[in-house]
Amino acid sequence: MHVEMPTPSDQEKQRSQRCQQIIVDEIHNNQQPISFQRYMQLCLYAEQVGYYESGSDIFGSKGDFTTSPERSNFFALAFAVHIKTIKQQVGTFSIIEIGAGSGKFAADLIRALKQNDCLPQCYYIVEKSAALRRRQQTYLEAVQADCNIEWVEDLNKPTECGVVIANEVLDALPVKLVTVEDNNISERCVTADGEGNFQFVDIPADKHLSDLMRERLPTEVLNKTASPYLCDINLLLDDFIKQIASFVNQGIFFYIDYGYARSEYYHEQRSMGTLICHYRHVANEQPLMWPGLQDISCNVDFTALAEASVNCGLNVNSYSTQAHFLLASDALEKVMTDNQDAMTLAQQAEIKRLIMPAEMGERFQVMVLTKNIQFSAEQFTNRDMLHRL
Numbered sequence: 001m002h003v004e005m006p007t008p009s010d011q012e013k014q015r016s017q018r019c020q021q022i023i024v025d026e027i028h029n030n031q032q033p034i035s036f037q038r039y040m041q042l043c044l045y046a047e048q049v050g051y052y053e054s055g056s057d058i059f060g061s062k063g064d065f066t067t068s069p070e071r072s073n074f075f076a077l078a079f080a081v082h083i084k085t086i087k088q089q090v091g092t093f094s095i096i097e098i099g100a101g102s103g104k105f106a107a108d109l110i111r112a113l114k115q116n117d118c119l120p121q122c123y124y125i126v127e128k129s130a131a132l133r134r135r136q137q138t139y140l141e142a143v144q145a146d147c148n149i150e151w152v153e154d155l156n157k158p159t160e161c162g163v164v165i166a167n168e169v170l171d172a173l174p175v176k177l178v179t180v181e182d183n184n185i186s187e188r189c190v191t192a193d194g195e196g197n198f199q200f201v202d203i204p205a206d207k208h209l210s211d212l213m214r215e216r217l218p219t220e221v222l223n224k225t226a227s228p229y230l231c232d233i234n235l236l237l238d239d240f241i242k243q244i245a246s247f248v249n250q251g252i253f254f255y256i257d258y259g260y261a262r263s264e265y266y267h268e269q270r271s272m273g274t275l276i277c278h279y280r281h282v283a284n285e286q287p288l289m290w291p292g293l294q295d296i297s298c299n300v301d302f303t304a305l306a307e308a309s310v311n312c313g314l315n316v317n318s319y320s321t322q323a324h325f326l327l328a329s330d331a332l333e334k335v336m337t338d339n340q341d342a343m344t345l346a347q348q349a350e351i352k353r354l355i356m357p358a359e360m361g362e363r364f365q366v367m368v369l370t371k372n373i374q375f376s377a378e379q380f381t382n383r384d385m386l387h388r389l
């Protein structure tokens, strides 16, 4: 599908050209095409010019996309209610937020937890982007007196008890692209022509990738002959989940993202994969366009997330929609009773967008995992969909 894209400024075009050159050089040094996973890694994180490293405004109405916490502080208020019930069970705890974006969620959550008299021992932030780390440090100055906040790359010593939160982080992990036709599995890689323009090229998949795809794809997709079936797979997920699981001796993990259970993820009719790009709120499927200027993300295979978690000793507590997770806390009632008169219609509309099924309510899913502790699933959802995985 062709989409009209807004035109970048001259400055943005120059930055994109620098990002493009870094990738072209790597393809030339490599003397062969690079995997899409590597291409996406460079587009998002190349030093200074990658999407998340450039320091430009990417979140909210002035940026490219709006996440739930950017839309409304109701998202953090609901988490604060859930965390209060967790604290009643565990006592002292720390929070570990992965991929904190602008820092808004952390600030809203710390304020809400302070009001609920339920602050953590420490609020750790694990952030890959150096530019966003600096932005978060500035944004969070306002709440630093209330709560000890630390930015860490890795937790050398696991925290005793942790609440781990990652909103829209798994979708930013670079993925591999795969094409399937008549039982042949190829990896879709990226090459550059003599003028440095990127093109896709399909090469036979190696054994590891091919075996994995044969495990995950349904027979009707493997045998599809009419036209190639394009899909994606996240090969970084297992190590990522394992690393994060190692941050706590005991704890609870919340992964919120858009995605599907595997049977929907690799459904025969989803023949173009789940990769999606955003540039100034225009969604498109052209990841080779304007490298470094657009967000590139991919839906989450929640079955793969559950498998990765179980493989590193976690327990899958529940899997539900964002709406059911938010409504399982009494945050909505509380917000409405405490603030209804003070809330503008626009603020109320943003809360609705987080919950409404046709908006973010059903598009986003929440997977709750635990390590060395049990919680009832009903605490976090009134409609568990674990059976769908």
Ligand SMILES: C[S@@+](CC[C@H](N)C(=O)[O-])C[C@H]1O[C@@H](n2cnc3c(N)ncnc32)[C@H](O)[C@@H]1O
Residues within 6 Å of the ligand: 052, 067, 068, 069, 070, 098, 099, 100, 101, 102, 105, 126, 127, 128, 129, 132, 166, 167, 168, 169, 172, 173
């Ligand atoms: C789509 S943004 C979401 C930001 C924020 N959680 C929100 O909801 O507004 C993705 C965030 O994850 C970070 N990120 C991506 N991969 C990461 C990784 N491997 N470790 C830590 N942070 C990561 C990005 O730099 C960015 O801050």
